[in-house]
Amino acid sequence: MTTATDLRQLTGNYTLDPAHTRIGFVARHAMVTKVRGGFNDFEGDLYLDGEDPTKSTASVRIKTASIDTRNEQRDEHLRTNDFLDVEKYPEITFVSTGVEQLDETTYRLTGDLTIKDVTKPISIDFTYEGVATDPFGNVRVGFEGSVTINRKDFNVQWNAPLETGGVLVSEKVTLEFEVSAIKSS
Numbered sequence: 001m002t003t004a005t006d007l008r009q010l011t012g013n014y015t016l017d018p019a020h021t022r023i024g025f026v027a028r029h030a031m032v033t034k035v036r037g038g039f040n041d042f043e044g045d046l047y048l049d050g051e052d053p054t055k056s057t058a059s060v061r062i063k064t065a066s067i068d069t070r071n072e073q074r075d076e077h078l079r080t081n082d083f084l085d086v087e088k089y090p091e092i093t094f095v096s097t098g099v100e101q102l103d104e105t106t107y108r109l110t111g112d113l114t115i116k117d118v119t120k121p122i123s124i125d126f127t128y129e130g131v132a133t134d135p136f137g138n139v140r141v142g143f144e145g146s147v148t149i150n151r152k153d154f155n156v157q158w159n160a161p162l163e164t165g166g167v168l169v170s171e172k173v174t175l176e177f178e179v180s181a182i183k184s185s
Contacts, residue, residue, distance in 0.1 A: 007050035010131060010141060014181035016044035016060070017140070022178040023062060027151075028170035031162065035074070039092075041066035046181050048141065053107060056099045062092040082158035089116045097121070109145070115154035122147055124177065139183035146176045 024038035041063035049055035064086040067078050079086045096111035102125065110123045129142035151173050160168040 007053070007128075010048045010050040012048060012183050013185045014046040014048060014141060014183050016042065016046070017180045017182050018042060020140075020180035022176070023060070024176040024178075026174045026176065028172070029168065031164075031166040031170075035069055037067060037069035037075075037078075039063065039066045040068050044179075044181070053099050053101045056096075056107075058094070058096040058109060058111070060094045064090055064092055083156055085116060094122075107143075113149070113154075115151075115156065118154045120149075120153055122149060124175075126177070126179075141179075141181050141183070143179040143181075144177065145179075146174055148172050148174045 018041075021042075021044075022038055023042055024036060026034050026036050029035045039062045042060060044058065044060035047055075047057045064084045065079060067075055067084065067086075069075055069078070078084055081088070084092075091114075093114045094111050096109055098110040100108040100110070102108055105128045107126050107128065108123050109126055110121060112119050113122045124145045124147040126143040126145035129144055131139065131141045134140055150171050152171050158169070162168060
């Protein structure tokens with residue numbers, strides 16, 4: 001494991017490992033519980049600058065049709081124009097615009113998130129989890145982070161009122177990232 005004090009060794013290009021990375025979300029359902037889900041098909045690239053983290057970059061492309069909440073009926077509804085409209089908008093994208101080091105292991109990644117036809121800036125705080133060489137000789141780096149967005153800001157409007165008050169699906173959605181990236185150069 002590399003500690004936060006020797007980040008210079010991390011400098012280089014990385015690719016997200018989809019088998020060991022989770023891009024997920026959490027939304028309140030019926031005002032009383034949470035539904036968790038994720039996306040199974042995505043690609044991402046990172047450039048890490050260990051000497052000057054502000055020069056680091058990241059981009060992610062998520063296939064919206066790969067949404068998975070472990071309930072096929074719900075997933076099919078989420079794929080419709082009520083939510084993600086996967087036929088018209090096949091990808092969610094994130095492209096970084098800046099990185100700020102907050103402390104020894106925490107970084108704020110700022111960038112443009114595009115969902116459907118709306119692009120908005122967001123900031124995600126990531127914790128550096130470490131680096132290791134796997135049994136195949138790959139250098140892997142790990143980060144975890146999350147951010148809460150309002151889905152209506154991204155033109156994801158559908159909802160249904162509940163008899164007891166409130167709505168079926170919360171406007172706030174927490175995006176969760178558990179990243180394992182492999183160094184490519």
